[in-house]
Amino acid sequence: MMAHCGGSPAAAVHYLAGAVASAPENPEPYAVLAELWADKPSELAEVVRDADSLRTVLAQSYISFLQGDMDTAALAIGSVTGVQPDIAWAKAPWFSDERFLGVVSADALAEAAMRTMDYGRVLDTEGVRERFRPWFDAIDVVSASRPSPEALAKMAILLRTCGLTDASFALCDQADSVERIMLTEVVRAGTWRKLGDPEQTTAAFERAIALDPANWSLYLDLADVRAEQGDFTAAVRLIDQGLKHEPAELTLRAAGAAYGARLTGSAAELSELIELAPNLPNDSYRHLLIDHACAGPALPSELVAAARRIQNS
Template identity: 85%
Template sequence: MSNQAVAAGVGLARVMAHCGGSPSAAVHYLAGAMASAPGNPEPYAALAELWRVKPSELAEVVQGADSLRTVLAQSYVNFLRGDMDGAALAMGSVTGVRPDIAWADAPWFGDERFLGAVSADALAEAAMRTMDYGHDLDTETMRERFRPWFQAVDVVSAREPLPEALAKMAILLRACGLTDASFALCDQADSVERIMLTEVVRAGTWRKVGDYQQTVAAFERALALEPANWSLCLDLADVHAEQGDFTSAVRLVDQGLRHEPAELSLRAAGAAYRARLTGSVADLSELIELAREMPNDSYRNLLIDHACAGPALPAELVAEARHIRNG
């Protein structure tokens, strides 16, 4: 949006706020101007003016934020109120929905008052929210839009180096293709305290760069930190299965089942990997039964593909499994 159009939107918002008596409509127009030109300070100045004049009415408008524009306005209102954590979380939510807009170019997001007060936990959660909808962030264009996020991560991680928060921030860096920076943040987290999550994040980053051995090593370190964690057993089993090592995959699933014998995904993975390894009819039959209950279709389909490649399995049983996969 041009500066002239932004000014027009701000002017209309002021009319609606004062003469029209509708803070809600004013917020709508101001947030629209922000969305079209996130770095333009004029809409924020107008919203700050509205906050000074009608704080209770504006608070009511943004309190039950249920639209993209209202959440965007909520992020700045939270900043004005001194609620920097709330401001960060709202910004993360907006960014997750439309990462193709450079929302974080908002002047307040790089303000020292924000960067000096937002907690590491809140910024980490906000960073996770930017990835909620699975958009591809690993492009030069996206990295440019996320530049203020990277600056915020640098500042807050240096000020408050909490290992779990740093690990979550490292996930965003990885998603944006900044794998070296993601590894560095994991190393920084380790220098404070070694935790399981950091190793899991590191494993995912090694997987992204295509290093299988380092991926396995990181997952093994994570499992050593939390040996009773069935989910880690399954993660590591899946990595081995991806590489065709179904003997190790079965061993790790069995290890997880000792800690959580009723877990559906473990039972299904165990049946699939044994069927792939040995051609067991009983295991493929068990997978077929379990597959009908699995909520994650993509993981279910992956397990069926592995199982159906087992040696000398009956064609009719394989067809039944593939019918579930394709259905």
């Protein structure tokens, strides 16, 4: 192999990673990489130390497995999966090996699962569910043997994103059986929201607030749900509660201005939104708030036009 690659460990890694990409379930490239690791561990460690490409990160995942560093192995393959979920990377033989599943921490597997969603790819398809089957199996094993509420809640997000809402709820219930935490209720709320059930979504957010009443973002989340329902009185009240905990928070202030303008037709509220909106980091949320605000009663047309210009900028 080294002769074929001109004696370069980096070239060998590049070649073998390409072979893995074409058939992740084929054990042969991993066997060759293991031989290379046994012969030239320091050179290979140097190649993968500064992982700067998909293929290098992929090699890092398996070399970490060979080193017994299962958490790093999980995180690396999670990153690779996030970049290219159209390839069944987790069908690598080592990913379902007991040496991996018996050791990897729940926190690392949960973070790896979150990384598979980093790029916002559509994962709710039959093809993705088939390619992600090893992830689901790993979640089953680790959640049963090393249950950690926060980790289980994060894993449930991946299940939801892949369209496995019943399994997501079940994992949240399992997390609750260990300890009830705010994150689990937030994940439940998101799953009910995905299913189009606003009442269950609201109930889950209210339980989350009861568990963490000083968390301003929960009030914002619930206010957004109430706004979707057309209940801007409740939305404004919830934003006011959030502002008591974080009065300078930009997103809270913008949402409060938007929902206030929608409820009362306040020109001052719309003016405040116009001032704050350009600084909001999320374009789609900014556009949504402006849509809500501009639907307020009897607002000055010049202010509405100014708000719309922000949407078009």
